[in-house]
Structures are given as C-alpha cells and as structure tokens.
Amino acid sequence: MKPALQLRQSQQLLLTPQLQQAIRLLQLSTLEVNQESERMLEENPLLERLDDETGAIPQRAGNAEASTADNGEPTPAASESRNDENEWPEPAFSSAAYAPDDEDEGYGEVAAERPGLREHLLWQLNMSQLEARDKHLVALLVDALDENAYLSQPLAEIFDMLPPELGVTPEDLETALVQLQHLDAPGIGARDLRECLALQLHALPEDVPGRELALAIATHHLDLMAAHDFSKLKRLLHCDDDALRCAQILITRMQPRPGQAFEQRAADYVVPDVLVARTGGIWRARLNPEAMPRLRVNQVYANILQQRGESSAQALSTQLQEARWFIKNLQQRFDTILRVAQAIVERQRQFFEHGDIGMRPLVLREIAEQLELHESTISRVTTQKFMHTPRGIYEFKYFFGSGLATEAGGACSSTAIRALIRQLVDEEDARHPHSDSRMAEILAQQGIIVARRTVAKYRESMQIPPVNLRKSL
Template identity: 30%
Template structure:
C-alpha cells in the first residue's frame, strides 16, 4: 500500500449572502404585527435608532422593488450599502428635536454600568420599588387560566369516598385520558403500569370499578374506550327514543356512517322513518366531550394592506402601516462621531448606526416590494373582487415575479402571512394564487371555480337520486370543463362531500 501526498489548487465559485441581504429577506417575510415587534426590540437594543413621533403621510421614495434572491457575488450588496451611506441620516429638522436629544443624553447618563458605552449611578431603591409595584399590578390583572379537562375531572373525583389505592389509580387514570376524555390504552395495561410504578396490587375488577366512577363524571362520555362507548355513555332515559338510539349505536354505527338505511331496517325491523329519527338523536350527542376544555389561543389577524378605488374604478393597494413607527438615525450619535471620541467608542457607535441604517432601509424596501407585488396580484384578480369567488383566475407566483421583476422566492416571502382587506372581506394574499385548467374554448379556469361549480351541482341534485361522480363529470363537461373522474372524486373528498350513496335520502 502506497501513500502519496500532493498539493492541488482548485478554483470554485460560491454564493454568499451579505448580512444586509439576509436582514432584508427576514424583514420582507414579517407581517405588520411581527414587524412592529421587531422594531420595538431594535429600539430597545440600539440606542442610535429613534422613533419619529409623526404619521407617515406618503411612502418614502425608494428604488424599484428589491429582489431578495441570492446574488452571484457581493457586488449588489456593496452597491446597496453605498447607496444607503450616501443617504441623509436624519429625517426632519434637527433644531426642532434638540430637546429630544438632550432628554436622551439625560437618560443615558443615568444608565447603570451594565449598559454598553455608558456609565452612571445605580438605580435607586424607590425606582426598583416602583418597578416591582408595576409588575405586581400586571400579575394582579392577568386573566385566570381556564380549568383543563383533567383538572375538572380530578376535582369531581375527589368527592368520591373510596379505598386510597383506588383513589390513587383514579387520579392516575384521569391523567392518561386524551384531550377528548378518551382512554389511550387498554384498561389492564394501565392497571399493570400503575402497579409497577407504585408497587400496588390493584386487580382488574377494581380498575373496572374505578373506570365506571370516572364514566359517571361530567362531561358525559369521558372515560370511554372507543368512539362507540363514548356515544353510549351519553344515552340516558331522558333522551327521546333512547332504546332505538342505543341499538343503532351498539350494532349499526358503521351502517349509519355509510347511509345504509335499508340494511339497518332489515337488521332491526325499524321503519326508515324511525331510523331517521334515531339518527337525528345520535347527531345531538357530543363525539368530543373534552373539546370545550381545549385552550386554543385566539389568533388575531391584522391586515397589512387594504384596497381603494380610484376615479377609473381600478383597485389601488394601500399599505396599512400607521401602527408601524417611522424611524431615523439619532442626530445625537452622528454628532458624537464628529467630536473625536475614543476609537472604541467610535467603533461601537458606527456598528450601531450601521445596524440601524440597515433596518430602516430593509423596512422601506419591504414597503415598496409588498406594494408592487400586491398591486400586481389585485390587477390580475379584479374580476374576483367585482363579481365573486367563482371568477378567480389561475395565478402562479412566477407570473407575479416576472411582472415585478424579482425572483419567485421574493414573491413567496412578500405574501407570506400577509392579509389584505377587500370589499369582499379579509383574505390572505396566498388566497389569490392557485392552479387551473383550460375549458373547451381555451379559457383558463381556476380550480376554485371548478370547486364552486361542483358544489352548485350537488346542492341542486335530487337528494333521493344524487349525482354519481360519473354524472358530475358529464355535467361539468356540458359547461365546457373536461376533467377525469378521479379528479372529481379527489375534489369531492377534499370538500368533505360524501359519495352519492352516502348523500341519498330515504
């Protein structure tokens, strides 16, 4: 075996994103609320960044929509940085803001030694006491956490007078119910795990007795082993036709799911009308008894954009940025650079100013790019806004990217989690994108339009003789839309529309 050691030279090209481009991509992807949080964070961390206490009347003029696709080299990033450095750092009249600068200087002189670049006295005990009082007020006004399903069941179970080991097992079993109150494992398995963990000798009969106690707790249906038992636990003597309902749930739940009413009639001897009444009673039961205890955070949607109509009737995109503060570089720190500070202080201020400048530029580029992208989308989908959802047109992100002159990933970031207020309601920008097909006349038809037409056909069908998927294919073909049967079946299932057999009414 011979080992050879040699040196080789190899040239290669690599794409490398400048920090400026990375930040621009991150800012572009933020919606208005997230952007506002990012700005507030930067205002806290960067003392050279200031909020301008005035409303933004007109957008700041910036270059055309900036493409945030990876550049081949750093030349583009350097040009952007050069352009930024040549810009005026201060917005507004510096003399009118002199009092603000003096106030900033007073604040900075009081900062503790822990703050970078500034020294000063420690905070007084009164200040710390005030902060603690404010924190106490916040905690006192916090909304109490809603009671969970498990806490609610444990509270009820505590009123039973039973053997200590059985009580402990009951608490253990409640903790092993899922969020709907259903058992996740077989009862003997849970009992064995309990015995091994706590070194008890709980019998299967005792475990069954504890389970029956839990099944009598509120809400009805908790502690069930499966979906069928969960429904049966909710049937009591007060439920109309409870005997019929019990038989239907116990023996014919699957037949009900597939609308096999004649088969149920044959197996039970009940009339079709009585079976339908029983099914109506089953539909009043709760298949997810624990769902009311789920703690789902309320998602608040704030639109980034809105639409206005000009004199010609064209929809014009407007940015809703009144809640996003206008920013500038602090004149105090640009002035400090001219006062010959130490090299360490000079480097620190320059880094902070550069970071603030990049943020301001990234925000302005976001405004411009988002406006251009949204305007192209709305121009393409104006019939949707004028006439309704069935007139939405097929649209791909690449089409918008070509019109705006940016990379498709820029469009993707621009529309991500952005909402627009329209005359037809509030929509995410991604709602306006989608594929489609061509009609027999060569006209583009969006998949959303096909879904709407499919729903209309099913809504108008004879419920005693519903349309099969083959019949739906023929009905759409008569409207100039040719699709395969499997495509119709796929969309019907996506729309959660049952098959023709399941839709049949007896």
C-alpha cells in the same frame, strides 16, 4: 516548470451585507419583522422608535405609505412520586378556580385560563360522596384518559401496574370506571366510539323519540350507519324511513370526542400587511400602519457624529450606517409588498366582486414580469404576508393557482372549480347526491372541461365525503 504569478480578471456577483439584510427582511413575516426591529432597537443606540405623539405619518408619492424622519431617511410606519409503595398517591384535588378567596381575582383567573379535563374531573371527584379509596381508584383512571377523554388503556393493563399490596381487584377497577363515567358529561371514560355514544344516549330521558333505536344502532350497527347502508339497517331493525331518520339525527347530535370541550387551544392572530378596499369603483391596496414598525435614526447621536467626524467615533459611525440601512431596507420591503399586492388586486378583481368563483388562474411569473422583478422575489413577498379584504383575511399565496381549459379557449382557476364543486354539493338533493362523474358533466355543461378524477381530487382536498357517504334518508 518555474512558479509564476498570474493576474486574471473575472466577474463575480457578491451579496453585500445590505443586500443580504434586504432579502432576509423581505421573506420574514410581520411578527418576525417586528421581532427583528426590537432586536435592532436593543443593539443599536442610533435607532429609536418613533413616538405616537409625533403625529400622522406623511404619505409618499403613489400608493405606498411611508414616513420621513428628521434626517431625511424613509421610515416605515407602523405526580408526584410515592414515599412508600403501599401508600396511595394523593390526587391533586383543587377547587381554587371555583372558590377563590377574592371575588374580583376569581373572575380574572377563570377568564384567563379554563380548567383542563383532568383538573375538572378531579374537582368533581373531590366534591362527590365517594369513599377515599374509591376516589383514589377513580383518580387513577382519570390520569389514564387520553386527550379525547377515552380510556384507551385496557383495565387489565392498569390492574397489572398496581402493587398487589393495595389489594385492588379487577372488579374494583370496573366499579371505578362506572363511577368515572357518571362524573360529568356522558361519554367520558368510554373505551371506544360505540360505548361513548351509548353512554350519551343512555343519559337522555327515556321518552326522547328515537332513543331506543339509536341505542341499538350505536351498540350493534354503527358500521352500517357510517356506511349509510340504510336499506340493510331498516331490514335488520324492522323500522321505516321516519324512525331511522329520527335515530340518525339523534346519533349525529352526540359528541364523539367528549374531551374536546376541555381542549386549551391558543388563538392564532394574524396582522394583515395590506388592507384592500373599493374606492370610487376601483379596488386598491394600501399598507396597514399597524404592521409597520415606526423607527428613525436618533438625531442627537447623528449630529454629534457629524460634528466630531467618523475617525473619532468609528463604532458609532458603523452603527449609524447600519441604522440607516435597516430603515431603508424596511421601507423597500413594504414598498415591494404593496406593489405586489396591488398587482394581485388588479388581476383578481373578479374575486373581490364575486368570491372564489371569480378567481382567475395566476402564477408568480405574471406578477414578476409586470413588476420587473425576479420570481424568487415574488415568492418571498407572497409567503406569510396577509391581505385584509371585505371577504376576509387571505395569504398572498391564496390568489395564485393553476387553471384548467374552458370551451371558450380561456382558463378557469382551481380555486373557482373548488368553489363550483362546493356549490354543487351544497345544493344537491341529499337523497340523490351527485357522483364525481355527474359533477364533471355539470361542469362541462358550463364550459369547464374537467376529468372525473380531477373532481375527486378537488373534492377530497375540501374533505367532502364521497357520494355514498353523503346520501341521506
């Protein structure tokens, strides 16, 4: 068989670089879009930021907010190791945050960063009147505390880790533990929850009502209190309902995680992409200018390129086209976000009027068919995009959910059912809380057909305890 050349025609869908960039920008969050804009500003000299003093951003036709640059393009708006085994490691005592040299600077440091659990305890240890050797032992136990301020490592293991040359005995570590537990907030240095609660209860004045009974429960019957087995507790402790209720309230006021007050948590900030407000009795969505990069093509470079021609400045011509593509794709991104947001607002009007109970079932396909877009596009738009409403800030995906049938032939969203279950729990008699079966019956009386196991699933998703743990005296 002789080799031959054959010519065939076929159709193939190719993603151009411009389309790839548009799809990528659509799925990015507001923070990521701004980071991408900063990267483009650094790499492309034809792209520049629109100065704030240029004035207000003109509106485009319709609800979408956009600006137009000078070139006519749409522009979106906006510790330490030891030298010798026989030497003690020096604990890192520091009181700089408490006694700064400059008063003004000190306030700034304290406001910027609070001391952690270890730093705070070591500072208190440094201020105590203990002997140097005792301070070293207590500092050793401070380093062994976990994030909840518990001493989860047994003292025997800590003792085995110490060099014999130091001459430390198990009794020395027991004494150091007692000294640690009296440094600051009671409960620090406890080895389990029982000891943590007992330390806090012991620190209360002796005349506090219910203190002795609460101590007995925390020390010997904490499992019965956790199971809400009040009948057995009253029988074992020989007390009545009032006394047991007083002790229960006292225990619940204790802090089971003493180290929580020293946790350093970074705040998560969300810049909403869309603002929702009611105007003239109609709920409308509009783009948030603060979430939109203010960019435009550098007109000076663009004019030079037009005069010289693309052949003499091919690299700059390519960057000019990339800048225009980026601005156009940004505008398309925000236009699509606004269209999807307005469609959601129109379908979830009852939510904005009445809250979660008014949420209706909604799937991506409904919005996609209304806007004549693909479901994958709606999925990208609703991921990591946020909507600021009078009821709070919600991710777009919050407004989507499945539904259950009602007797009237309609459907009730899972969000609304969760809200109804939460309302039933909040309004129930604490002495006779509703079981999952009873809540299913109440919902059925309201025309919502839901199985007991579905109620249990929704209740667990909201971290609501079962009926036996919600029972109170």
